[in-house]
Amino acid sequence: MTKRIQRWFTMLVTAFMLTFSLSALASDETGQNTGIERLGETVVQKEIIGFAGADYWRMVKDGQEGYTTSRSPEHGVLISVPGQTWFILKEKWMSPLGALAIFGSLAMVALAYFVIGPLKLSKPKTGRKIKRWSRLDRALHWSMAFTFLTLAFSGLTLVYGKHFIKPVVPTELWSWIIYAAKQYHNYIGPIFAVLLTVVLLKWWRKSTFTMVDVKWFMKMGGMVGKYKGTHPSAGFSNGGEKAIFWLLIFFGAFITVSGFVLDFPLFGQTRRDMELSNLVHMLSALILICGFIFHIYIGLFGMEAALDGMITGEVDETWAKEHHDLWYEEVKDLPENQPGYNAKAEAELKAEAAKQSA
Numbered sequence: 001m002t003k004r005i006q007r008w009f010t011m012l013v014t015a016f017m018l019t020f021s022l023s024a025l026a027s028d029e030t031g032q033n034t035g036i037e038r039l040g041e042t043v044v045q046k047e048i049i050g051f052a053g054a055d056y057w058r059m060v061k062d063g064q065e066g067y068t069t070s071r072s073p074e075h076g077v078l079i080s081v082p083g084q085t086w087f088i089l090k091e092k093w094m095s096p097l098g099a100l101a102i103f104g105s106l107a108m109v110a111l112a113y114f115v116i117g118p119l120k121l122s123k124p125k126t127g128r129k130i131k132r133w134s135r136l137d138r139a140l141h142w143s144m145a146f147t148f149l150t151l152a153f154s155g156l157t158l159v160y161g162k163h164f165i166k167p168v169v170p171t172e173l174w175s176w177i178i179y180a181a182k183q184y185h186n187y188i189g190p191i192f193a194v195l196l197t198v199v200l201l202k203w204w205r206k207s208t209f210t211m212v213d214v215k216w217f218m219k220m221g222g223m224v225g226k227y228k229g230t231h232p233s234a235g236f237s238n239g240g241e242k243a244i245f246w247l248l249i250f251f252g253a254f255i256t257v258s259g260f261v262l263d264f265p266l267f268g269q270t271r272r273d274m275e276l277s278n279l280v281h282m283l284s285a286l287i288l289i290c291g292f293i294f295h296i297y298i299g300l301f302g303m304e305a306a307l308d309g310m311i312t313g314e315v316d317e318t319w320a321k322e323h324h325d326l327w328y329e330e331v332k333d334l335p336e337n338q339p340g341y342n343a344k345a346e347a348e349l350k351a352e353a354a355k356q357s358a
């Protein structure tokens, strides 16, 4: 019996000790945690009170300048308040109005095609070819067209992609699209500047306005209303082509200068410089995109046989007479425009003559 009582007593004491030691251990751990948590809280509170309290963030938000080791302009300003004006101008005004202008231009050319219809030749083609654009001219035109159009698409992706592409493609693909658009735009942009300069040097002379162009405009290019089909006189380029040329040069120059400011932020540009350049760049590009929607329409669908010249270098005699009568009169008797003219044989003859006279 005593043995039994002894065993019961031992078990009870062991259970009691076990319970006591476990609860002591638990209370010790929680005690430590609370201690660490309290210490962390105090540090964070101290940090908040010392460096980053509500007043601190209010000052940052108000554009207050702080201290930084960087010596670049405005690097001490974490949040630039005037940047909000730029953001509103770009996102709330220029971006929606630009989209409206582009869709409006597309709608207008569609309307022109279906309501006015393409300008057809009034007489059949004669088959006699007149030299219009050299190989160099055509290479220049198509390089410019390719560069401009791909820059336009990548630029429009940068501005509108988040509204039109992002919601309908997987995130992974979207990140690739926007990355590619940005890189393409940044690296190909300077090529546009080079081509623009060559276009200006090569074509400025034939694009200067004369009284002939004023009359061309007064008759609305013979394209609409009571003048439709009248073919007002024109030299090598008509008033409309000259206008599109100077539009390209003028806004292209703005695009180029602002593009360089944005592409190379290494010359002490401030945020204001970047914001202004961004707005000038976007506005000029949108104006050119809308203008060239009309140019491309005329070239592709709006005028019969206009594209031939920019593809083969030659136009039909009938087209030349109807759309550029003054130029036709100037060039019709040149040897290169006579039927059966062989450019290669002519060049060989000239070379031979030069050799003999030397």
Ligand code: HEM
Binding pocket: 132, 141, 144, 145, 146, 148, 149, 199, 203, 207, 236, 237, 241, 242, 244, 245, 248, 292, 295, 296, 299, 300, 306, 307, 308, 309, 310
């Ligand atoms: C698919 C796109 C395009 C087509 C089908 C096209 C078509 C044409 C055609 C047919 C001409 C010759 C007109 C003539 O012989 O009188 C021309 C001229 C011209 N194109 Fe384009 N073009 C396109 C895009 C562009 C682009 C994107 C630019 C520039 C950003 C451009 C700039 C010019 C210039 C500056 C001229 C010379 C105008 C002149 O002074 O006579 N073209 N284009």
